[in-house]
Amino acid sequence: MRFKSTTGLAAIVTVAALALTGCGSSSGNGGGSASSDGKVDGAGKTLSVLVNVSSQYPEQQKQWQSDIAAKFKTETGADVKFETFASANDELTRIQTSVVSGQGPDVYSLGTTFTPTAFSTKAFVTLTDDDWKKVGGKDRFNPAALGISGPDKDHQVGIPFVSRPFVMAYNKDLLAAAGIDKPATTWDELAAQAKKMTKGDTYGLATGYKDSFDPWKFIWAMSVQAGNPLVDGSKLKMDDPAVKKAYETYFGWLTNDKIVDPASVGWSNSNAVAAFASGKAGYLMMTTATSIPTLDKSAIAGKYAYTLMPTVAPGETQSKSDGDAASILSGDNLVVADYSKQQDLAFAYIKLITSKDEQLNYQKTFGDLPANAEALASLTDPKLKPMADAAAKSKATPFTGAWGDIQLALLNVTVQSVPDLAAGKVDESALDQRIKDAQNKGQASLDRASKG
Amino acid sequence: MSTDASHEVRPVADSATGRAPGTIHEAGGQPGHKGGPRRKGLSERNRPLWMLIPGGVLMVIIIVLPLLLGIYMSVLNLDQYTLRKWVSAPFIGVENFVEAVTGSPLLHAVWLSVSYSLLAMVVTLPLGIAAAVATQNAFKGRAVIRSIFLIPYVLPSFVVATVWRTMLRPGGIVDGALGSVGIHTGLWLNGPQTFWTLVLVQIWASWPFIYLLALSGLQSVDHEVHEASALDGALWWNKLRYVVFPYLKGPLALAFLIGMLHHINNFTLPFVLFGVPAPADVEVLPILTYVTSFQSFRFGLSAAMAFVSLVLVAIPLFVYLRAVKLDDAETPGAKK
Structure with missing residues (x-):
């Protein structure tokens, strides 16, 4: 009995192990090889693509996927599985x-x-000149969109797919009623204008302090515009006065200027969109083209417009950054896995979906701006003009594997300050301490990045 | 009671031997044994240990291997830079452990986890027992009440947390309701009060579990016991205290243990309620480990954290298990 059970156990373990390795060895079935005319023959092959689900347009996304799969099939003979x-x-x-x-x-x-984090895992293909040709050439893309494809021009993994630059929306009626003839271009001016519009339950600005991303984007933007891009080689510069000034300005909207709804300490971005959509806010900060459908169906349809967010740091009169930093470089990049056995097929797919026509088609359906330069230039919708501007004036966040940690540290300062914010005053020494903690954490992560 | 339990086991054993007589004969080599008295059917040799294999294999694959892997990871400098070839990630010995204990909020997180779990447990125990006692005797609408009591328990943690998060938002329903009677509480989802929010929501979500186990304990009180105590003229409190509660000892000890472990391991509730990065007052163990792993990509460090917390939880658990002798839990009221 004892012997039996041991062999039985061994047998089961072996079977299980075999089954596990069976799963492991099923991939990898030759790569679509490029023939002399540059066409990739992928007959009988299936390309697997991972994309984020579009919660806003689920039906359209399915439609788009099956359309693209059909086109890809005609072009290469291969299937695409999303x-x-x-x-x-x-x-x-x-x-x-x-x-x-x-x-x-x-x-x-x-x-x-x-x-940057994906790059640091070294699991994705660093594109050679040859690879770039296979996706249609580097010059087909909006140069600004390439800003976060790799640490330098020769080591790029990310192929830009769409841009989603951040802009602000403003309520034309509220601005006009307050006697403001054009939207602010500096943060100081923004606060002054917002003050004029704040009356009763109407506030100058709508923003969410509890959003998981927005807070660090404000701090980053104001800091870059003051000439401090946060990461300088292997040094993190969060202890720079510009960063503290940025936090003070950002928190000050609530505590000193009182130009945002006090409830926004508990808001995420979507709550801010809702407040703006109800006509209770002059400006909606840090938004993208994805807010268009919501706003067009709201009470303020036709009464709002988009514009660039301020590009001049608080307390300054002109931007100190090299080139305006109107937005973080935002959008989606495509990367090809280096374990993939069908990289040529992957490049052919990317070439298809970054072509001018497909990019325009995608823009029409989903609102995201093209990364394809020609397609971007051909957009005529006036509403999209500021977004295209922002796409061109976007600035990449530092390219380091430590960015994830730095971003988290930046955000954490806000998270831990929210109780003070709600109480109406962020204590300076507490803020200093939080920034110092963030600096230490981020620096430790940068140190590991430079070793890694 | 104890004889009942062995009755239950015996048919299973019998059917097992019945199904595979050949195996017994070959391996055991004891002819004539089968025809022996029933009592001997449970001898050491013929215990159907092979029945442990399916569960055992799963345990090995799902628990033991990952555990060993986790321990191995905890001595590697495993992060996003070395993940690709993780087996050959640099070996750094105890450095991760040193960093976990001295350079990270791990101990704070352990303290938070344990204290929040204990608090939630201490409150839910009397709540659950009281609810069980109240619904023990039949009355009109008891079935409905019992079903309602179970609602928090059957709702997925994610749903519970989402609903509470919505209610506790600044300017949300809770603030509105309390504000209308003149109580202004401040923030629930940020700052020092978050700890109490977590305890509160955990209590709401988990007291029916205690209630369920207490109820099962009450059901096991024999009818004769009630009669006997009635004949002796015991009043309700005395009856509860000296007659009924001893029956609950086993089930409640089990409930306490499972509940504590569940609370300490609860990731969904704090994660959905507060998000990451979590306010410092609710950075409980699972959240800290998660952030270290999946936001900062310090897999080695988080494995060390997980291991340290495993040990920390295991020590009192072990002592406790020895103290309550959980094996005897199916014989409630045996020790009087």
């Missing part, structure tokens, strides 16, 4: 398992700020 992830965490998990196991999707769609 897999989706619902959240950034989902995506991370997928990437981590793929990186460790060396199998998974061939093409990933990544948010721009995540590209």
Whole structure:
């Protein structure tokens, strides 16, 4: 009996192990090889693509995917299988398992700020000149969109797919009623204008202090505009006065200027959109083209417009950054897994979806701006003009594997300050301490990045 | 009671031996044993240990291997830069452990986890028992009440947390309701009060579990016991205290144990309620480990954190298990 059970156990373990390795070895079935005319023959092959699920346009996304799959089939003979992830965490998990196991999707769609982290895992193809040709040439893309594809021009993993630059929206009626003839271009001016519009339950600005992303974007923008891009080589410069000034300005809207709804300490970005949509706010900060559908269906349809966010740091009279930093460089990049056995096929797919026509088609359906330079230039909708401007004036966040930690540290300062914010006063020494903690954490992460 | 339990086991054992007589014969080599008295069917040799194999294999694959892997990871400098070839990530010995204990909020997180779990437990115990006692005797509408009591328990943690988060928002329903009677509480989802928010929501979500186990304990009180105590003229409190509660000892000890472990391991509730980065007052163990792993990509460090917390939780758990002798839990009221 004892002997039996041991052999039985061994047998089961073996079977299980075989089954596990069976799963492991099923991938990798030759790559679509490029023939002399540059066409990729992918007959009988399936390309696997991981994209984020569009919660706003689920039906359209399915339609778009099947259309693209059909076009890709005609062009290369290969099928495309789309897999989706619902959240950034989902995506991370997928990437981590793929990186460790060396199998998974061939093409990933990544948010721009995540590209440095992806790059640092060395699990994605660094494009050679030849590779760039296969996706239609580097010059087909909006040069600004390439800003976060890699640490330098020769080491790029990310192929820009769409841009989603951040802008602000303003309520034309409220501005006019307060006697403001054009929207602010500096943060100081913005606060002054917002003050004029704040009356009763109407506030000058709408923004969410509890959003998971917005707070660090404000701090980053104001700091860059003051001439401090946060990361200088292997040094983190969060202890710079510009950063503290940025936090004070950002918190000050609530505590000193009183130009935002006190309830916004508990708001995320979507709450701010809702407040603006109800006509109770002059400006909606840090928004993208994705707010168009909501606003067009709201009480203020036709009464709002978009414009660039201020590009002059608080307390300054002109931008100290090299080139205006109107927005973080935001959007999606495509990366090809280096374990993929069908990289040529992957490049052919990317070439298809970054072509001018497909990019314009995508813009029409989903609102995201093209990364394709020609397509971007051909946009005529006046509403999109400021977005296209912002796309061209976007500035990339520092390209380091430590960025994730730095971003988290920046955000954490706000998270821990929210109780003070709600109480109406952020204590200076407490703020100093929080910034110092963030500096230490971020610096430690940068140190590891420079070793890594 | 104890004889009942062995009755239950025996048919299973019998059917097992019945199904595979050949195996017994070959391996055991004890002819004539089968025809022996029933009592001997449970001898050491013929215990159907092979039945442990399916569960055992799963345990090995799902728990033991990952655990060993986790321990191995905890001595590696495993992060986003070395993840690709993780097996050959640099070996750094105890450095991760040193950093976890001295350079990270781990101990604070352990303290938060344990104290919040204990508080939630201490409150839910009497709540659950009281609810169980109240619904023990039949009355009109008891079935409805019992079903309502179970609602928090059957709702997924995610739903519970989302609903509470919405209610506790600044300017939300809770603030509105309290404000209308003149109570202004401040923030629920940020700052020092978050700890109490977590305790509160945990209590709401988990007291029915205690209630369920207490109820099962009450059901096991024999009818004769009630009669006997009635004949002796015991008043309700005395009856509860000296007759009924001893029966609850086993189930409640189990409930306490499972509840504590569940609270300490609860990730969904704080994650959905507060998000990450979490306010410092609710940076409990699972949140800290998660952030270290999946936001900062310090897989090695977080494995060390997880291991340290495993040990920290295991020590009192072990002592506690020895003290309550959980094996005897199915014989409530045996020790009097």
